[in-house]
Amino acid sequence: xxxxxxxxxxxxxxxxxxxxxxxxxxxxxxxxxxxxxxxxxxxxxxxxxxxxxxxxxxxxxxxxxxxxxxxxxxxxxxxxxxxxxxxxxxxxxxxxxxxxxxxxxxxxxxxxxxxxxxxxxxxxxxxxxxxxxxxxxxxxxxxxxxxxxxxxxxxxxxxxxxxxxxxxxxxxxxxxxxxxxxxxxxxxxxxxxxxxxxxxxxxxxxxxxxxxxxxxxxxxxxxxxxxxxxxxxxxxxxxxxxxxxxxxxxxxxxxxxxxxxxxxxxxxxxxxxxxxxxxxxxxxxxxxxxxxxxxxxxxxxxxxxxxxxxxxxxxxxxxxxxxxxxxxxxxxxxxxxxxxxxxxxxxxxxxxxxxxxxxxxxxxxxxxxxxxxxxxxxxxxxxxxxxxxxxxxxxxxxxxxxxxxxxxxxxxxxxxxxxxxxxx
Amino acid sequence: xxxxxxxxxxxxxxxxxxxxxxxxxxxxxxxxxxxxxxxxxxxxxxxxxxxxxxxxxxxxxxxxxxxxxxxxxxxxxxxxxxxxxxxxxxxxxxxxxxxxxxxxxxxxxxxxxxxxxxxxxxxxxxxxxxxxxxxxxxxxxxxxxxxxxxxxxxxxxxxxxxxxxxxxxxxxxxxxxxxxxxxxxxxxxxxxxxxxxxxxxxxxxxxxxxxxxxxxxxxxxxxxxxxxxxxxxxxxxxxxxxxxxxxxxxxxxxxxxxxxxxxxxxxxxxxxxxxxxxxxxxxxxxxxxxxxxxxxxxxxxxxxxxxxxxxxxxxxxxxxxxxxxxxxxxxxxxxxxxxxxxxxxxxxxxxxxxxxxxxxxxxxxxxxxxxxxxxxxxxxxxxxxxxxxxxxxxxxxxxxxxxxxxxxxxxxxxxxxxxxxxxx
Numbered sequence: 066x067x068x069x070x071x072x073x074x075x076x077x078x079x080x081x082x083x084x085x086x087x088x089x090x091x092x093x094x095x096x097x098x099x100x101x102x103x104x105x106x107x108x109x110x111x112x113x114x115x116x117x118x119x120x121x122x123x124x125x126x127x128x129x130x131x132x133x134x135x136x137x138x139x140x141x142x143x144x145x146x147x148x149x150x151x152x153x154x155x156x157x158x159x160x161x162x163x164x165x166x167x168x169x170x171x172x173x174x175x176x177x178x179x180x181x182x183x184x185x186x187x188x189x190x191x192x193x194x195x196x197x198x199x200x201x202x203x204x205x206x207x208x209x210x211x212x213x214x215x216x217x218x219x220x221x222x223x224x225x226x227x228x229x230x231x232x233x234x235x236x237x238x239x240x241x242x243x244x245x246x247x248x249x250x251x252x253x254x255x256x257x258x259x260x261x262x263x264x265x266x267x268x269x270x271x272x273x274x275x276x277x278x279x280x281x282x283x284x285x286x287x288x289x290x291x292x293x294x295x296x297x298x299x300x301x302x303x304x305x306x307x308x309x310x311x312x313x314x315x316x317x318x319x320x321x322x323x324x325x326x327x328x329x330x331x332x333x334x335x336x337x338x339x340x341x342x343x344x345x346x347x348x349x350x351x352x353x354x355x356x357x358x359x360x361x362x363x364x365x366x367x368x369x370x371x372x373x374x375x376x377x378x379x380x381x382x383x384x385x386x387x388x389x390x391x392x393x394x395x396x397x398x399x400x401x402x403x404x405x406x407x408x409x410x411x412x413x414x415x416x417x418x419x420x421x422x423x424x425x426x427x428x429x430x431x432x433x434x435x436x437x438x439x440x441x442x443x444x445x446x447x448x449x450x451x452x453x454x455x456x457x458x459x460x461x462x463x464x465x466x467x468x469x470x471x472x473x474x475x476x477x478x479x480x481x482x483x484x485x486x487x488x489x
Numbered sequence: 490x491x492x493x494x495x496x497x498x499x500x501x502x503x504x505x506x507x508x509x510x511x512x513x514x515x516x517x518x519x520x521x522x523x524x525x526x527x528x529x530x531x532x533x534x535x536x537x538x539x540x541x542x543x544x545x546x547x548x549x550x551x552x553x554x555x556x557x558x559x560x561x562x563x564x565x566x567x568x569x570x571x572x573x574x575x576x577x578x579x580x581x582x583x584x585x586x587x588x589x590x591x592x593x594x595x596x597x598x599x600x601x602x603x604x605x606x607x608x609x610x611x612x613x614x615x616x617x618x619x620x621x622x623x624x625x626x627x628x629x630x631x632x633x634x635x636x637x638x639x640x641x642x643x644x645x646x647x648x649x650x651x652x653x654x655x656x657x658x659x660x661x662x663x664x665x666x667x668x669x670x671x672x673x674x675x676x677x678x679x680x681x682x683x684x685x686x687x688x689x690x691x692x693x694x695x696x697x698x699x700x701x702x703x704x705x706x707x708x709x710x711x712x713x714x715x716x717x718x719x720x721x722x723x724x725x726x727x728x729x730x731x732x733x734x735x736x737x738x739x740x741x742x743x744x745x746x747x748x749x750x751x752x753x754x755x756x757x758x759x760x761x762x763x764x765x766x767x768x769x770x771x772x773x774x775x776x777x778x779x780x781x782x783x784x785x786x787x788x789x790x791x792x793x794x795x796x797x798x799x800x801x802x803x804x805x806x807x808x809x810x811x812x813x814x815x816x817x818x819x820x821x822x823x824x825x826x827x828x829x830x831x832x833x834x835x836x837x838x839x840x841x842x843x844x845x846x847x848x849x850x851x852x853x854x855x856x857x858x859x860x861x862x863x864x865x866x867x868x869x870x871x872x873x874x875x876x877x878x879x880x881x882x883x884x885x886x887x888x889x890x891x892x893x894x895x896x897x898x899x900x901x902x903x904x905x906x907x908x909x910x911x912x913x
Contacts, residue, residue: 077700077702078529079516079525079526079527079528079529080516080517080520080526080668080670080713084508084509084510084512084513085508086508088508088531089508092503092504093504096504101503102503102504103503103532103533103538104503104530104531104532104538104542105502105503105530105531106528106529106530106531107512107528107529107530108527108528109527114527114528117549118528121545125541140698244504246504255596255598256560256561256562257561257562257598257601257603257604257623258598260561260562260563260601260603261601261603274500274564275562275563275564276500276501276534276564277560277562277564278499278501279560279642280642281644285501287501289500289504351782351803353782353785356786357785357786357788357789357790357794357798357801358775358777358782358783358784358785358786358789358801358803359782359786360782361777361781361782361785361786361803362780362781362782362783362785362786362894364781365781365782365783365803365805365855365894366781366890366891366894368856368857368858368890369858370781370805371805371806374781374803374805375805375806375809376802376803376804376805376806376809376813377781377782377801377802377803378800378801378802378803378813379775379782379785379789379798379800379801379802379803380800381789381794381795381798381799381800382795382799382800385799385800385843388842388843389800389802389813418812419809419812431789432792433792434792434793461596463621463622464621464644465621465644465648466790466792467644467790468644470786470789470790
């Protein structure tokens with residue numbers, strides 16, 4: 066398997082206003098073709114800084130992929146940096162100039178001196194055609210590595226990756242079969258608890274590496290075939306054994322994590338719940354207090370959700386809870402708006418009024434204000450009501466307002482998911 | 490000015506499934522305190538790879554900021570990598586263990602052997618308290634640089650940056666005045682239109698560089714003092730002249746872009762509208778169809794929003810529009826749910842029923858299905874109603890479902906903002 070490094074060039078990527086998103090799809094495309102990205106870096110529009118990054122990268126990787134800095138302005142210096150490092154001086158490449166000219170003329174714009182600069186490539190470089198933009202890309206072989214430069218504009222780089230870069234790498238024999246990876250998404254367990262449950266599930270000689278990743282939406286568990294271990298194995302037989310063991314490994318992990326697993330195919334919680342509702346022909350109605358519409362927003366991000374999202378109400382105030390959901394005022398006075406009793410009444414209220422199959426409610430304290438000793442910031446109740454049953458769950462989350470809203474929405478959808486698992 | 494490098498640790502950041510977003514706010518915070526980030530890099534959970542990245546970074550920067558790899562699992566190896574590189578062996582730090590224990594006990598969870606590992610820090614390291622999570626951070630001085638390790642969990646790193654990192658850097662004399670940058674947020678103009686309006690506004694000798702960045706939330710226009718030009722200038726006088734010209738430049742830009750400018754101090758649209766409502770003592774009630782709760786969610790992301798968000802309803806179906814808002818059925822039949830007439834009736838309905846000061850409504854086709862020749866995907870109506878006036882605006886957006894929802898929510902909030910500008 067070959068390794069690659071990606072270098073994103075652009076001062077705007079360092080200032081905190083913007084992020085390098087190109088490396089996301091480039092890493093993915095390369096992984097799908099068996100090339101592992103081992104380092105990614107971001108440098109400013111500066112010849113020296115680009116030079117240092119490329120020099121370091123060439124020592125480690127067979128493919129050094131640079132994005133950005135190919136534009137017409139004076140701060141675009143990637144051509145220059147690569148020419149300096151490799152000792153291959155820039156020369157006007159007539160075919161590059163021709164494609165720049167054609168494109169600009171089609172748009173009714175003049176070919177300026179700056180735009181001509183984009184046609185100067187390091188001597189001996191392979192020209193990479195840019196079918197959706199002006200700046201041509203190029204590739205230079207240096208010290209047994211390929212240095213490939215693509216524009217920073219995302220849709221241009223994406224298309225050139227598929228149409229020029231991958232064919233070049235294939236021709237050079239750098240591509241192989243995809244890096245195998247699988248991810249399981251869980252909710253309700255801490256990273257450390259999952260680690261304990263999965264202890265020993267991967268033997269020291271297993272070709273897979275386990276990775277855990279925590280976020281307010283839960284912990285994801287991923288398995289990737291580890292390159293180093295794979296190298297030690299030999300022959301076709303061990304590869305086949307490995308493939309079989311990935312399936313049994315997944316089964317073993319799911320058995321250990323049980324109901325906490327909500328997705329094994331990359332689906333988000335809202336997609337999983339949406340699919341369950343659709344399969345069962347059920348509709349949900351939402352009553353949101355502290356999540357402020359986030360659950361409705363997430364469910365309706367999924368195309369076709371109008372089939373199962375009946376309606377939602379966002380009711381911060383007691384008056385809205387009384388008017389929109391019929392929560393009894395004495396209940397609010399006795400237990401407070403953030404209570405299991407009110408969560409239950411909210412779920413029942415939205416269900417009865419909407420006549421939807423399921424009512425789902427959330428009430429809690431998202432902070433930063435509003436917490437007390439008895440009811441701290443992060444205390445959240447989720448209620449679920451159907452024609453037959455109604456119940457509530459209490460959660461205690463930590464974090465800032467945004468994280469608490471996000472965790473609460475995920476917890477509420479998880480309550481709904483678990484209920485739907487038992488409905489045929 | 491000091492320079493910094495940021496290293497994000499995590500194999501998941503290399504595989505193309507996830508992106509390093511921490512460096513975004515870290516770069517910004519550092520820039521605000523005069524520290525320029527010159528390189529950013531991403532490495533996997535691998536002791537050797539982290540070591541190489543740190544060794545390279547220490548050669549160039551006074552501050553090397555590492556995020557991630559501080560968790561309790563076996564693939565979290567940042568502690569180990571930093572200990573190896575600096576030759577400062579890991580030792581149990583009782584205060585770190587104490588805070589881990591306290592936090593786990595409060596959550597009713599056991600302290601596992603793995604969690605104890607998180608309390609082993611390089612000898613002599615400064616312990617950085619993590620008030621919103623388990624993993625402590627730490628800072629080590631090595632070869633005249635500071636190596637600082639923060640958790641990868643975003644809200645934890647964010648808070649520790651403000652509460653621990655910046656104070657440490659201040660104490661070490663590494664902070665100075667901010668890198669001058671200003672950003673203007675606009676909505677309703679295309680990038681190309683802004684480019685045309687601002688043509689020639691910056692002279693070739695100006696020390697500022699103009700940057701435009703388009704997103705579904707609008708186009709942001711930023712000015713950054715260019716370091717290279719600044720270096721060529723000398724003496725206090727030219728710096729003062731520059732400062733004065735930044736203000737007049739901002740004034741000139743605002744004059745060219747007019748009402749399309751919604752924020753000049755970094756505030757988001759929901760913060761701007763929230764502040765306007767609060768200042769005027771007004772409350773808004775929302776009736777959302779195609780935005781599915783996104784407007785309510787965005788407004789309630791702002792702390793204290795319960796003061797001015799009265800309530801919201803999410804009404805996809807005609808039945809919900811009739812029952813929750815009192816939209817007349819004949820209107821729905823005659824004009825269709827996606828029409829100026831229904832948008833207006835929705836805004837009036839939510840206002841009358843809630844008795845809030847302003848009713849704001851959105852109805853449209855987010856896609857991918859549901860579009861027709863007359864009413865294509867992306868057609869959106871926003872309605873606004875008060876006791877005195879009611880009106881609607883038509884928009885035609887392009888993009889995928891998520892982008893259309895986001896643009897629609899921004900358009901609706903912008904309609905509200907423009908109305909609020911005229912209310913004293």
